[in-house]
Amino acid sequence: MAEEKRLMKGNEAIGEAAIRAGCRAYFGYPITPQNELTAYMARHMLDLKRTFIQAESEVSAINMVFGAASTGARSMTSSSSPGISLKQEGISYACGADVPCVIVNVARSGPGLGGISPSQGDYFQSTRGGGHGDYYTFVLAPKSVQEAADLTYLAFDLADKWRVPVLILADGLIGQMMEGVVFPKERDPSSLPAKPWATGNQYKTHRPINHVTSLNLMPLELEAQNNRRFERYAEIAKSEVRYEEMNVDKAELILVAYGSSSRISLGAIQAAKALGIELGLFRPISLWPFPAKRMAELAAKGKRFLVVEMSKGQMVEDVRLAVNGKSPVDFYGRCGGVIPTEEEVLAEARRVLGK
Amino acid sequence: MELAYGHPKSLKPIQTKYCPGCGHGVIHRLICEVIDELGLQERSIITNPVGCSIWADLYFDFDSVQPPHGRTPAAATGVKRMLPDHLVVCYQGDGDLAAIGTAEIIHAANRGEKFTTIFVNNAIYGMTGGQMAPTTLVGQKATTAPNGRDPGEAGMGYPIRVCELLGQLEGTKYLARGAVNNAVNVRKTKQYIKKAFEAQMRGEGFTMVEILSQCPTNWGLEPGAAVEWLEKNLIPFYQLGEIKDKLDGAAAPVKEAGK
């Protein structure tokens, strides 16, 4: 598959990017608003003689990923918020056993069954581990169909490089909207990193046996194991932070938003400019690792922030931690699947600035 | 002179942590003997259960994967789909398979996943200290059924015959029930395991060997008495033998098991 441009839904673009990244196994369970992704994988993975299974539940799907990925195969599952809650046990095991894999959350509104409209209410779950135990997963938040494809492609590399699960946190807007998207060419399977820790094929090399496990009943050993993982996390925090910023130097107020809410914020920034108000945008792309250092630098320059989310205020906590009281941090959010308008965001920015 | 009996190569030469009289150790040995006979040590992967045999990866001298409690058939599905030329052994206890993991086993079996489940039925939760299992007999005592399993007033349900349940699914090709209470049944059980592993390597559908196994500790019995209890109580309820054999491969049926 060569590089090519297509007009596609976000859900399908994620699927196509995964296939081009060398995803050999996909396991899913129907849930709105990500069904196009599962259907896309069914069509294309089966055609390519790769593995596609419609699992009996999200619980099974993530454990199929765990099994497939434990053999070193690039593996993925996708779901939406309630289904992602069910996957948390499996994600915790994958973290504990250092099994790389990719999980896509095309988030909807909650809690509970909630609604099927877009939401950013899963930020805490995504960035705080989500399941039991001490761990993190990468969290990448696309703002467009193009970025959904790019980050999915990247996710497989990050997962393999760091031996951690990578979560793509999109939402129903990104999943459902159609945009032009350029796909990179397909990864050559022989270019993928070796996985000497994986199970299987021992007969080819006669290597020592491999165990893929999170179990360790010796507290000191388990602590050491967790510490080693946290050393990797520290490296990740140094080298894998991703964000975008716009007009932050001139800005009187910096809007902080990710994914869909960053696009709305961008509209508000343009509308403000017409009124002679300089707003900036700071858009975290990696929600974990969070771009805390850069936010602290901006705060030290005296910049103040307005965090815009489609939630009751979750990322705002990370912003406040990063800013550490050095400058004011305000919040504007809508939840329950309500999408804030540019006008609302602009009005809030003007209120904060007293203009 | 031919060696008539020795320690299987695939089983590490270390003492297990299992209680005296526990069936898990015997079952481990049978699995390893068959793997050695089939020459599959370096082509085998065990997916461990969460139960007393959580220790399995300490003892088996081949690759292993440790999924969450009950999710083993889903993980084994992932492993086997990626490595179809490997022997994948999905080892599960009765709590693991027939309670928390019911959905996973039913659907893996129904898809005809081509791994072999070794289902160790000791009619109790061993690891967590003797709670009622889905396979606990009516009247059998457990810490969570102190007066015995009571399907009536206490609403504790009935013991589940897993082979018979799975036998209704078209994806299942070979389902046998053995026991490790005496030498005859141990040998029969080994034949079932061998037949299942061979069928797996031929790429036939889902295969499972259920094994009635002693848990003296949580049955509150001495090892010898535990064997007698199994013979008097478990075997009459859980019929031994090949419950379903739809294998295409012309393997001869294994002769009926003893008591």
Ligand SMILES: Cc1ncc(C[n+]2csc(CCOP(=O)(O)OP(=O)(O)O)c2C)c(N)n1
């Ligand atoms: C999600 C989860 N729930 C509960 C447990 C606790 N637990 C560990 S083993 C076990 C039951 C094991 O019983 P069985 O499968 O019959 O295996 P046995 O020990 O009898 O061989 C339970 C409930 C757990 N580890 N994980």
Ligand code: SF4
């Ligand atoms: S508790 Fe029962 S199943 Fe567990 S090791 Fe002891 S005898 Fe075996």
Ligand SMILES: [Mg+2]
């Ligand atoms: Mg048990």
